[in-house]
Amino acid sequence: MCLSDRGLFSGYTAGPFYDEMFHSPGCARSHYARLFEKLGVMAPTQFEDRRKHADLSFLLQGITFTVYSDGRGTERLFPFDLIPRILPQSEWARIEAGLSQRVVALNLFLQDVYGKQLIIKDRKIPASLVYSCRHFRREMIGLEVPRGIYTHVCGIDLVRDSATGEFLVLEDNVRTPSGISYVLENRLVMTRTFPEAFQEHEVLPVNHYPAELSRILRTLSPRTEPDSQIVLLTPGIHNSAYFEHSFLAQQMGIELVEGRDLIVDGVVVYMKTIYGLKRVDVIYRRVDDDFLDPLCFRSDSMLGVPGLMGAYRAGNVALANTPGNGVADDKAIYAHVPTMIRYYLDQDPTLRTVDTYLCDRTDHLSHVLSNLPNLVVKSVGESGGYGMLMGPSAARAEIEAFREKILAEPRNYIAQPIVPLSVVPSYDSAAQCMAGRHVDLRPYCLYDGQKVTIVPGGLTRVALEPGSLVVNSSQGGGSKDTWILRGEC
Amino acid sequence: MNRFHLLHATEFIYDGPVYESYNEVRLRPIDDDRQSCLSFRLITNPASRGSSYKDGYGNWIHVSSVLPHHRRLRIEAESVVLVHEAPVPEPLSMPLAELDAMRSDLFEEHFEWLAPSSYVPYLPELAEISKTAEACCDGTVADFAQTASDFIHENFVYMKGATHVNSSVRDSLALRAGVCQDFAHLLLGVVRMRGLPARYVSGYLVSGSAGPGAKQEEVIGGQASHAWAEIFLPGGGWFGFDPTLGKPIELRHIRVAYGRDYGDVPPVRGVYKGRAGQSLSVDVRFRPALDETGHEQFAEPKSESDNSQEAIPERPQQHSQQ
Numbered sequence: 001m002c003l004s005d006r007g008l009f010s011g012y013t014a015g016p017f018y019d020e021m022f023h024s025p026g027c028a029r030s031h032y033a034r035l036f037e038k039l040g041v042m043a044p045t046q047f048e049d050r051r052k053h054a055d056l057s058f059l060l061q062g063i064t065f066t067v068y069s070d071g072r073g074t075e076r077l078f079p080f081d082l083i084p085r086i087l088p089q090s091e092w093a094r095i096e097a098g099l100s101q102r103v104v105a106l107n108l109f110l111q112d113v114y115g116k117q118l119i120i121k122d123r124k125i126p127a128s129l130v131y132s133c134r135h136f137r138r139e140m141i142g143l144e145v146p147r148g149i150y151t152h153v154c155g156i157d158l159v160r161d162s163a164t165g166e167f168l169v170l171e172d173n174v175r176t177p178s179g180i181s182y183v184l185e186n187r188l189v190m191t192r193t194f195p196e197a198f199q200e201h202e203v204l205p206v207n208h209y210p211a212e213l214s215r216i217l218r219t220l221s222p223r224t225e226p227d228s229q230i231v232l233l234t235p236g237i238h239n240s241a242y243f244e245h246s247f248l249a250q251q252m253g254i255e256l257v258e259g260r261d262l263i264v265d266g267v268v269v270y271m272k273t274i275y276g277l278k279r280v281d282v283i284y285r286r287v288d289d290d291f292l293d294p295l296c297f298r299s300d301s302m303l304g305v306p307g308l309m310g311a312y313r314a315g316n317v318a319l320a321n322t323p324g325n326g327v328a329d330d331k332a333i334y335a336h337v338p339t340m341i342r343y344y345l346d347q348d349p350t351l352r353t354v355d356t357y358l359c360d361r362t363d364h365l366s367h368v369l370s371n372l373p374n375l376v377v378k379s380v381g382e383s384g385g386y387g388m389l390m391g392p393s394a395a396r397a398e399i400e401a402f403r404e405k406i407l408a409e410p411r412n413y414i415a416q417p418i419v420p421l422s423v424v425p426s427y428d429s430a431a432q433c434m435a436g437r438h439v440d441l442r443p444y445c446l447y448d449g450q451k452v453t454i455v456p457g458g459l460t461r462v463a464l465e466p467g468s469l470v471v472n473s474s475q476g477g478g479s480k481d482t483w484i485l486r487g488e489c
Numbered sequence: 490m491n492r493f494h495l496l497h498a499t500e501f502i503y504d505g506p507v508y509e510s511y512n513e514v515r516l517r518p519i520d521d522d523r524q525s526c527l528s529f530r531l532i533t534n535p536a537s538r539g540s541s542y543k544d545g546y547g548n549w550i551h552v553s554s555v556l557p558h559h560r561r562l563r564i565e566a567e568s569v570v571l572v573h574e575a576p577v578p579e580p581l582s583m584p585l586a587e588l589d590a591m592r593s594d595l596f597e598e599h600f601e602w603l604a605p606s607s608y609v610p611y612l613p614e615l616a617e618i619s620k621t622a623e624a625c626c627d628g629t630v631a632d633f634a635q636t637a638s639d640f641i642h643e644n645f646v647y648m649k650g651a652t653h654v655n656s657s658v659r660d661s662l663a664l665r666a667g668v669c670q671d672f673a674h675l676l677l678g679v680v681r682m683r684g685l686p687a688r689y690v691s692g693y694l695v696s697g698s699a700g701p702g703a704k705q706e707e708v709i710g711g712q713a714s715h716a717w718a719e720i721f722l723p724g725g726g727w728f729g730f731d732p733t734l735g736k737p738i739e740l741r742h743i744r745v746a747y748g749r750d751y752g753d754v755p756p757v758r759g760v761y762k763g764r765a766g767q768s769l770s771v772d773v774r775f776r777p778a779l780d781e782t783g784h785e786q787f788a789e790p791k792s793e794s795d796n797s798q799e800a801i802p803e804r805p806q807q808h809s810q811q
Contacts, residue, residue, distance in 0.1 A: 120597075123597070126597065127596070127597045127598070127600045128596050128597065128600050128604070131600045131601060131604065132600075132604065138544070138545045138546075139544070139545070141544075141545030142543070142545060263509065263556070264511075264554065265538060265554070265556060266538035266539075266540070266554070267538070267540045267552075294760045295511045295512075295513060295552070295758075295759065295760055296513075299758075299760055306509065306511040306554075306760050307511045307552065307554055310540050310542075310552045313540075313542055314540055
């Protein structure tokens with residue numbers, strides 16, 4: 001479908017980047033054709049009305065997140081862009097296969113490093129790399145986890161490389177990944193804002209996520225009673241993802257608790273209720289390892305439950321995700337995930353990863369230091385876009401400051417070439433027209449020990465600043481609804 | 490072989506009511522081919538619910554919890570231990586120079602025992618001591634370890650109260666003094682920086698034997714809780730070195746736990762709720778072990794209660810919101 005430039009798309013250009021919507025100027029890709037036809041005839045004022053409607057809908061539902069780095073700690077609306085990110089089912093099938101393979105390999109890796117450590121003894125991954133991970137938990141060594149599952153919920157960040165059009169894995173999030181609530185809410189708002197579009201497109205549904213997560217949590221229960229008590233443990237209202245915690249608890253029909261609501265007696269966890277203590281079987285915890293149990297981890301934690309790890313070790317309570325998972329999503333370990341896939345599964349990785357320089361390797365370090373303006377440098381244990389240097393857009397002083405940091409603690413940094421992310425047309429409300437904005441994709445993978453379930457699509461995050469490649473919500477990013485179209489290829 | 494019967498009592502007195510008190514206790518002596526823990530019992534007052542497990546280093550950890558309000562908590566560990574033997578390094582051992590070629594292999598196999606740790610960072614002053622020891626020794630790894638241990642024994646002053654339980658080697662290097670915990674940390678740093686894996690040993694030294702050096706032992710023996718280091722000598726295995734005592738490991742060193750440094754093996758560590766401060770006393774006693782006819786096997790060594798900073802286990806407070 002080729003239409004001449006008009007209306008919302010007048011003057012639109014994706015620049016040198018892969019455009020998810022157009023294969024050439026003015027010509028939409030087949031899976032975007034119907035939507036483009038619809039939008040093409042829409043007046044900017046009509047579109048603006050729908051946009052305001054959508055924003056109001058988010059505001060009224062209180063769909064917010066909290067930003068820490070700007071010093072205000074304020075709750076904000078998560079900016080939402082109305083133009084969906086659409087992928088044909090054939091492309092999604094390949095992504096899904098690649099993610100499943102990766103999740104299974106990451107789970108096997110965690111079983112191994114906290115167990116027999118065969119991949120280390122076999123000299124495939126250096127012990128020094130594993131043991132020096134900030135999130136490697138010695139307390140987990142030798143601990144048998146329920147059903148052998150570590151990675152119950154993973155958010156794996158993908159980007160499309162404009163140079164090749166190929167999806168690459170950018171990073172793994174296997175600790176307490178957040179964002180799924182936005183996937184579900186974005187879809188809800190989209191169906192209200194563009195109801196007719198969902199009649200014209202067969203978009204694969206995402207709303208079974210809470211039911212699937214709930215099913216997996218139930219299988220972890222150490223007791224066979226049908227009324228197993230499952231709770232979601234949140235750090236509380238000041239956490240950036242509190243909206244999601246309350247949303248998921250409500251969707252799954254489970255109690256939302258804070259550390260102070262739980263108590264460990266002997267080696268059993270109980271919830272304090274007005275009817276007395278009630279035994280807890282499974283905890284979907286959204287509290288970081290550090291704060292989970294002050295007896296075992298950080299003793300100054302007020303958020304955790306003293307003795308929880310003892311109950312977990314005794315097999316009386318299940319935790320999801322498993323403590324210690326951070327060793328698998330360390331950004332230096334990331335470079336070795338293809339090794340894990342080959343080692344444990346004897347398969348070639350379906351999804352490629354981005355070339356990664358490990359600053360604690362002297363050969364890599366010298367390359368990194370002499371190419372800082374062309375690289376992105378990341379702190380290995382951080383997430384959410386914190387502790388990062390974007391070489392090309394950084395001021396000289398910022399680059400020099402990072403050079404010092406890298407030299408002081410090389411193990412703490414990795415560097416990667418800048419991936420020219422693909423763009424999706426996004427509405428620029430100031431200019432009242434469409435403009436290409438960079439996107440990534442975070443699908444949410446659920447693992448029950450047998451199979452990996454991924455709700456079709458995931459969270460498309462968009463860098464709303466012109467030219468920006470940083471999509472994290474904490475760094476000014478927004479999101480889009482992600483559509484996987486049935487039967488499209 | 491030596492058989493010991495020991496009682497290790499830790500008592501916390503709070504200046505107000507506290508509740509939901511949870512403690513991790515590392516007091517069960519190690520069981521291996523050099524030492525056997527014949528029996529072990531942990532009793533708390535008030536009575537507590539407990540569980541136990543082995544950590545990643547092979548140490549036994551007992552977890553005890555007291556939920557109701559209390560103003561005093563006594564944790565008593567009683568164990569009977571048999572010390573079989575204390576191996577000494579072979580006089581002929583690997584030349585120190587060969588260590589460099591093994592560096593990456595040793596790092597792979599013993600990373601935890603070679604990497605800098607929170608109490609034992611890599612410091613130029615430690616490298617300096619390492620160089621001195623290398624120059625003075627006969628060039629073998631065994632003699633290097635011994636020389637390093639002797640150097641620390643001779644050049645640092647054993648001084649109670651000089652440092653506190655959270656002191657890193659930085660403090661003892663600045664003071665040129667410390668207690669057994671610091672002496673062990675110093676030795677760990679010195680040999681690790683030369684490429685030899687080394688681990689912290691928390692345990693007991695049974696005092697009271699007469700003989701040469703008795704005077705000094707009186708000072709040290711006042712503290713039955715003890716710490717030293719074990720060093721991995723390639724080709725030989727793990728050997729203990731006691732830089733505080735300045736003498737070889739004997740049948741009266743009882744090993745309780747291994748760690749990268751003190752931080753991995755505090756005897757008692759815990760949290761409680763309630764707005765109250767605490768004071769602590771630790772009392773370690775050796776009781777005469779009985780022989781098969783019911784007679785005491787050897788005289789009771791000196792025992793005493795100790796309120797010094799050194800014995801204070803790390804015990805961060807947690808206050809409730811109320």
